[in-house]
Amino acid sequence: MVKIELRKDYILDRWVIVAAHRSKRPNDFRQEKKIKSATKGNCFFCPGNENLTPKEIGRIEKKGKWIIRWFPNKFPAVSKEGNPEIRHDNKYFTYSNAYGMHEVIVETPDHKKQLADLSEEHIKQLLEVYADRIRKLSKLPETKYVLIFKNEGEEAGTSLIHSHTQVVTYNKIPKNVQDKIEASKKYSNCPYCEIMEIEKNSHRRAFENNNFLGFAPYASRFNYELWILPKKHIKNITDMDETMLLDLASIMKKVLVKLKEINHSYNFFLHYSPEGEDLHFHIEICPRKAIWAGFELSSGETINSVSPEDAAKFYRGEE
Numbered sequence: 001m002v003k004i005e006l007r008k009d010y011i012l013d014r015w016v017i018v019a020a021h022r023s024k025r026p027n028d029f030r031q032e033k034k035i036k037s038a039t040k041g042n043c044f045f046c047p048g049n050e051n052l053t054p055k056e057i058g059r060i061e062k063k064g065k066w067i068i069r070w071f072p073n074k075f076p077a078v079s080k081e082g083n084p085e086i087r088h089d090n091k092y093f094t095y096s097n098a099y100g101m102h103e104v105i106v107e108t109p110d111h112k113k114q115l116a117d118l119s120e121e122h123i124k125q126l127l128e129v130y131a132d133r134i135r136k137l138s139k140l141p142e143t144k145y146v147l148i149f150k151n152e153g154e155e156a157g158t159s160l161i162h163s164h165t166q167v168v169t170y171n172k173i174p175k176n177v178q179d180k181i182e183a184s185k186k187y188s189n190c191p192y193c194e195i196m197e198i199e200k201n202s203h204r205r206a207f208e209n210n211n212f213l214g215f216a217p218y219a220s221r222f223n224y225e226l227w228i229l230p231k232k233h234i235k236n237i238t239d240m241d242e243t244m245l246l247d248l249a250s251i252m253k254k255v256l257v258k259l260k261e262i263n264h265s266y267n268f269f270l271h272y273s274p275e276g277e278d279l280h281f282h283i284e285i286c287p288r289k290a291i292w293a294g295f296e297l298s299s300g301e302t303i304n305s306v307s308p309e310d311a312a313k314f315y316r317g318e319e
């Protein structure tokens, strides 16, 4: 039995998943290196190798061939073992099993293409899959949140080159989301609606279309960090129609194409509002050039060597 535990710091609201089976023994390490350099022939996300992945959950096809497919992760960070209930009965040791599902969405059959290389229409279809996974997985009684994120490039922690997104269901609302929900409650109206009104006309504005605004946030933690928010107060990607999703795909592509230009690894993730809460939906794109070191670990704060104003200029193509 795979035992994965979710543990809370003695006194802080800081959580960690202890997933010992994911740590690599020397042999596994070699294997991972091999996977990293996997070419078309031996990549198990490539067409022809579908039988090497866990049982498929779903796919989108075009002319009889899949263009996006998703299935359970072979090395899950969470599992459906044990008890999802968080035990608070001990003064310093708060825990549960890290209970949930971990899925992988392969974004394209093409081994060589990154997300930035796909068409807006294709990216829109991927966003539809994101919405579908949030909708379906939220229905499971133990799901409190569905994390959707992407690691692209070595510095962003990807272990497989073939372009993919990860989906993790969680038995608690993640701290980063909870913090934003709580902080939003301190304002009489949605702060993000108001912030957008300001950033729309600021030096930090990067992209805008009918439905979305992309800007470099005022206190960006990462070089070229960018947030994308719907202009209307929308709480979840599941509430967006096709036109909106296409507008979102259009800005996503523009951002990723720019990051590819400077060859930056990146993570991005969706932050939506869980049932019964009120958080303005957004996507955060976090390029990972700088490595967090002593200062960041000691202070919990970051040093960013690219000002958000310069980052926005770069995205607007003005430098």
Ligand SMILES: [Zn+2]
Pocket: 039, 040, 043, 044, 045, 046, 110, 111, 162
């Ligand atoms: Zn591949």
Ligand SMILES: [Zn+2]
Pocket: 190, 191, 192, 193, 194, 232, 233, 234, 280
């Ligand atoms: Zn809002």
Ligand SMILES: [Zn+2]
Pocket: 180, 271, 282, 284
């Ligand atoms: Zn966020």
